[in-house]
Amino acid sequence: MTRPGELENHTIVVRVENKAGVLARVADLFARRGYNIFSLAVAPTNDERFSKITIVVTVESTPLDQIVKQLFKLVNVVEIAQLPADQSVERELLLATVDAPAKTRGEVLEIVDIFEGKIVAVSGEQLTVSLDGRPDKLDDFEALLSEYTISDLQRSGRIALPKIGRQAARLRAV
Amino acid sequence: MSDQEPIRLNGGQALIKSLEMEGVEVIFGYPGGAILPVYDPIIDSKIRHVLVRHEQGAGHAAEGYAHATGRPGVCMVTSGPAATNIVTPLADAYLDSVPMVCITGQVALAAIGTDAFQECDTTGITRSVTKHNMLVTRAEDIPMAVKEAFHIATTGRPGPVLIDIPKNIVDANNPDAYFDFVYPDTVDLPGYSPDGRPSDDSIDAALELLAAAERPVLYVGGGVLKARAAEAVLRLAEMGDIPVVTTLMARGAVPDDHELCLGMPGMHGNYTAVTAIQRCDLLIAMGSRFDDRVTGKVGAFAPDAKVIHVDIDPAEHGKVRIPEVSVVGDCRLVCEALLAKLEVKGGASAFADHTPWRQQVSGWQEKYPLVYQSSESGELLKPQHVIESLRDSCPPDTIVTSGVGQHQMFASQYWTFNHPYTWINSGGLGTMGFSIPAAIGAKAAYPDRMVWAVDGDGCFQMTAQELITASVEKIPIKVALLNNAYLGMVRQWQELFYDNRYSEVYLSHDMPDYVKWAESMGCVAFRVEDPDEIAATIAKANAINDRPVVVEFRCVEEENVFPMVPAGGSNDDIIVDPSQEQPAHSTAAQDASMTDAQRTGEKAK
Ligand SMILES: Cc1ncc(C[n+]2csc(CCOP(=O)(O)OP(=O)(O)O)c2C)c(N)n1
Numbered sequence: 001m002t003r004p005g006e007l008e009n010h011t012i013v014v015r016v017e018n019k020a021g022v023l024a025r026v027a028d029l030f031a032r033r034g035y036n037i038f039s040l041a042v043a044p045t046n047d048e049r050f051s052k053i054t055i056v057v058t059v060e061s062t063p064l065d066q067i068v069k070q071l072f073k074l075v076n077v078v079e080i081a082q083l084p085a086d087q088s089v090e091r092e093l094l095l096a097t098v099d100a101p102a103k104t105r106g107e108v109l110e111i112v113d114i115f116e117g118k119i120v121a122v123s124g125e126q127l128t129v130s131l132d133g134r135p136d137k138l139d140d141f142e143a144l145l146s147e148y149t150i151s152d153l154q155r156s157g158r159i160a161l162p163k164i165g166r167q168a169a170r171l172r173a174v
Numbered sequence: 175m176s177d178q179e180p181i182r183l184n185g186g187q188a189l190i191k192s193l194e195m196e197g198v199e200v201i202f203g204y205p206g207g208a209i210l211p212v213y214d215p216i217i218d219s220k221i222r223h224v225l226v227r228h229e230q231g232a233g234h235a236a237e238g239y240a241h242a243t244g245r246p247g248v249c250m251v252t253s254g255p256a257a258t259n260i261v262t263p264l265a266d267a268y269l270d271s272v273p274m275v276c277i278t279g280q281v282a283l284a285a286i287g288t289d290a291f292q293e294c295d296t297t298g299i300t301r302s303v304t305k306h307n308m309l310v311t312r313a314e315d316i317p318m319a320v321k322e323a324f325h326i327a328t329t330g331r332p333g334p335v336l337i338d339i340p341k342n343i344v345d346a347n348n349p350d351a352y353f354d355f356v357y358p359d360t361v362d363l364p365g366y367s368p369d370g371r372p373s374d375d376s377i378d379a380a381l382e383l384l385a386a387a388e389r390p391v392l393y394v395g396g397g398v399l400k401a402r403a404a405e406a407v408l409r410l411a412e413m414g415d416i417p418v419v420t421t422l423m424a425r426g427a428v429p430d431d432h433e434l435c436l437g438m439p440g441m442h443g444n445y446t447a448v449t450a451i452q453r454c455d456l457l458i459a460m461g462s463r464f465d466d467r468v469t470g471k472v473g474a475f476a477p478d479a480k481v482i483h484v485d486i487d488p489a490e491h492g493k494v495r496i497p498e499v500s501v502v503g504d505c506r507l508v509c510e511a512l513l514a515k516l517e518v519k520g521g522a523s524a525f526a527d528h529t530p531w532r533q534q535v536s537g538w539q540e541k542y543p544l545v546y547q548s549s550e551s552g553e554l555l556k557p558q559h560v561i562e563s564l565r566d567s568c569p570p571d572t573i574v575t576s577g578v579g580q581h582q583m584f585a586s587q588y589w590t591f592n593h594p595y596t597w598i599n600s601g602g603l604g605t606m607g608f609s610i611p612a613a614i615g616a617k618a619a620y621p622d623r624m625v626w627a628v629d630g631d632g633c634f635q636m637t638a639q640e641l642i643t644a645s646v647e648k649i650p651i652k653v654a655l656l657n658n659a660y661l662g663m664v665r666q667w668q669e670l671f672y673d674n675r676y677s678e679v680y681l682s683h684d685m686p687d688y689v690k691w692a693e694s695m696g697c698v699a700f701r702v703e704d705p706d707e708i709a710a711t712i713a714k715a716n717a718i719n720d721r722p723v724v725v726e727f728r729c730v731e732e733e734n735v736f737p738m739v740p741a742g743g744s745n746d747d748i749i750v751d752p753s754q755e756q757p758a759h760s761t762a763a764q765d766a767s768m769t770d771a772q773r774t775g776e777k778a779k
């Protein structure tokens with residue numbers, strides 16, 4: 001399955017103070033321009049005063065630069081990094097419940113096996129499977145599973161870190 | 175932490191005490207249910223509270239105070255409808271970078287989100303019109319919230335900050351609302367550390383362009399006033415012999431009387447200010463933001479210029495025009511850094527000779543001064559004439575505020591602003607009704623100075639009730655009401671761009687009766703209907719110091735503001751006063767055979 005505008009996806013990692021309302025402020029800057037956030041993952045960092053928000057957004061680079069600068073103006077935003085795919089490690093988690101009656105169960109299990117996914121729940125007619133890995137790997141996995149009727153699916157949204165030795169393009173705080 | 179002795183206070187007392195610790199002199203506000211507990215300790219505070227007649231007035235008064243003093247204006251209102259009433263001033267302060275702290279009451283924490291009486295999501299509603307806002311959930315967090323609010327409002331690029339206070343944490347009857355008060359002396363904001371110091375590299379790069387320029391223009395905006403940089407900018411202009419334009423937000427930053435000052439650029443700027451930008455080879459944008467009312471069509475703006483952009487807000491750099499040199503920093507610190515290095519390089523001799531450029535500019539000034547046709551005895555008044563008379567009869571440190579419309583443009587064009595912080599208006603948001611409450615704020619800050627609100631009849635009807643505030647609180651402002659019976663600015667656009675089809679812009683000269691209305695609000699009021707009476711009436715108004723004064727100037731209905739660059743058009747297509755020869759580079763000149771009205775009407779199509 002191809003996702004719209006995948007080629008123009010930008011990954012932005014925003015370190016914020018762990019305070020109420022911060023996510024809304026960040027999301028607002030995209031919403032106000034009518035940009036859709038493609039994926040979003042938020043969780044506290046190893047320093048619990050801060051959270052990291054990983055945003056994947058489909059947008060041209062000029063407005064993105066402007067948005068990044070305006071993100072920086074938010075008082076609770078501590079740091080922003082833009083992570084190009086080739087300079088970062090990206091991971092995502094996928095959970096899917098797939099129809100797997102006896103007739104096709106073997107095929108589904110084979111796909112899960114090839115991708116080194118896991119079976120996390122089983123019933124007579126369905127399997128819930130999980131896979132973590134690079135987002136494009138998850139895309140392929142999802143495409144193959146969709147041949148077998150996916151009744152429910154949730155992806156975690158992308159998270160990313162710069163490759164060791166590569167410094168993410170960091171922007172000066174204001 | 176601080177070495178103060180802790181004192182046991184409830185949240186309401188702590189809020190007022192915190193404001194006292196911040197040195198607040200005056201709060202503009204309006205009480206109501208959710209903020210009641212905070213109004214009780216006001217009785218015992220040395221802070222003055224000015225009771226406005228509408229919350230919008232509280233916000234604009236706080237802005238007026240802040241514009242005039244550079245200190246943050248403070249306003250306080252209750253929850254729900256009061257909070258929504260103050261959204262306009264917050265947006266106004268946000269767009270014009272005005273330091274302001276706004277305190278709103280909120281329903282009790284337990285009721286938030288239940289659609290309680292007078293509940294609204296104040297922090298949600300105001301998020302995009304404040305520099306920052308916060309919902310405080312514990313009484314003991316109030317001092318730090320106030321400390322942070324003042325810090326954020328006044329540092330970096332200034333702006334409004336809102337603190338939303340649920341009723342239960344300020345309630346004197348709630349035991350949990352009591353705590354040991356100590357006012358913090360530092361803030362802990364890891365994501366906020368504005369630094370006004372420019373980088374050496376950016377200064378050096380700017381110096382290179384400055385040295386090479388043959389036709390430079392300093393494009394001075396409101397950031398210069400916010401940074402208290404007026405003096406440093408003038409020194410730079412003088413050292414480099416650089417002509418200066420002052421935007422609507424920066425009128426007075428460089429004295430209009432100064433030979434280098436060309437006045438206001440933009441849609442209703444004068445020919446020379448507009449054209450100097452169009453022809454310059456170096457544009458030094460100093461605390462200005464390339465607003466569309468200045469640039470006109472961006473692609474045609476200052477086409478031959480390299481740009482040095484100086485602004486403390488990195489998000490302004492490259493937003494509209496990509497600068498050749500971007501100097502992120504406080505305008506004063508930047509100018510001082512430039513001046514220090516220039517001194518070493520020999521001061522004036524570090525620049526090219528700008529004499530030919532200065533001569534070219536003077537030529538434009540001679541050919542295209544601001545002009546209008548005076549009216550004769552017995553005719554109604556010309557608004558420009560009123561402003562000129564007012565200008566000539568007021569002390570030099572008079573503060574002028576204005577509403578939004580033609581009268582605002584006439585005031586900006588025809589007043590001579592020779593001092594910073596004497597011109598207070600709503601530039602970014604263009605908020606009708608700004609002038610009267612803003613004048614109250616300025617006069618509250620400087621009771622000994624003369625404060626004139628130049629207002630339109632439309633604007634007056636939006637916030638006139640604040641004249642009751644002015645009377646009752648003994649804040650004797652003066653209002654010059656330019657009554658042209660129309661929403662004049664909109665009428666002008668309909669005349670020029672909608673074939674004279676006037677849709678919903680007529681107000682009438684005598685409905686309401688402004689004199690009676692003003693008198694009923696405790697003002698002294700005069701009406702002037704003949705140009706011969708202007709000066710004498712202004713003299714009478716200026717002699718009154720104990721009450722607000724309203725002078726209604728009955729102006730002609732059909733006056734238009736010129737020059738004018740049609741919205742979205744190139745600045746080269748500037749239309750000057752119909753009595754002048756249209757400049758050859760303007761498309762207006764090509765229609766010279768038509769009548770004036772046809773020509774200007776034609777422009778629209
Ligand atoms: C709150 C608000 N509503 C509408 C407008 C649009 N507007 C801009 S100028 C203007 C006319 C103002 O009329 P008046 O106060 O009489 O001033 P004049 O132009 O006649 O001098 C209007 C309606 C605005 N700027 N602000």
Ligand SMILES: [Mg+2]
Nearest residue numbers: 630631660662
């Ligand atoms: Mg009018």
